[in-house]
Amino acid sequence: MYKRILIAVGLLLMLAGIFGFSYMYSYDHRTAESLSAYCRIDFQSSHTESGALEGAVLTIWDSRYGTEKLLPQAVLYTDGTAWEMVATIKQLPPPGETDPSNRFKNENKLFCELPKASLKAVRNADEVRVRYYYEDGQTIDLPLNAPDLEYWKAQLQ
Incomplete structure (x- = not known):
């Protein structure tokens, strides 16, 4: 009886x-149509x-369950033209220390200054995309919505 229990x-x-792990994995590898739908x-x-x-x-806050950190680089694309940016990154400890509902998520913050030469290109662009990278090899490459x-x-x- 006890053995069956x-x-x-x-x-x-x-x-x-298994279900908890698969949820965390799918959240960290989520898909979205635009940058603001994926992160803040x-x-x-x-x-x-x-x-x-x-x-x-540009400041990006990307929360995830994994502990992988952002790489300090990002690329801005304006109608296909690439503008490389050096970024400052910060990974905050899990917010659960202050917010119990998110205690397992890590917040990754990427802060970068757009190159001055890209500002005119952004003003005239029909499409702007942002790409940034994680140390585990994952690349986030999403366009801005309208x-x-x-x-x-x-x-x-």
Whole structure:
């Protein structure tokens, strides 16, 4: 009797572990149609006191269950033209220390300054894509959706 209960509990724990692992794996390898659907992004431009465009920065927050870190590089594509960017990265410890509902996720933050030469290309682009990399070889390469592209263009006027 106890042996059957022990076997049932063991099988139940194995199934729970398998489903939990598959959920975490599928979340870390999720698909999306646009960059803002995949992760949280922020785009800000800076202007001089006279109102001239000075530069722009892109910040990406990508949460995942895996502990892989971002690589400090990103590529901006404007209608197929590549603009390589050196990025600053930071991986925060799992937010579960402050938020129990997300205690197993790691938040990866990528911060990069767009090359000045790319600003005019972004203003005139029909498609803008951003590519960034993880140390395990995973590459995230997604376009901006139409509202985000219009927002970026408005920021660069």
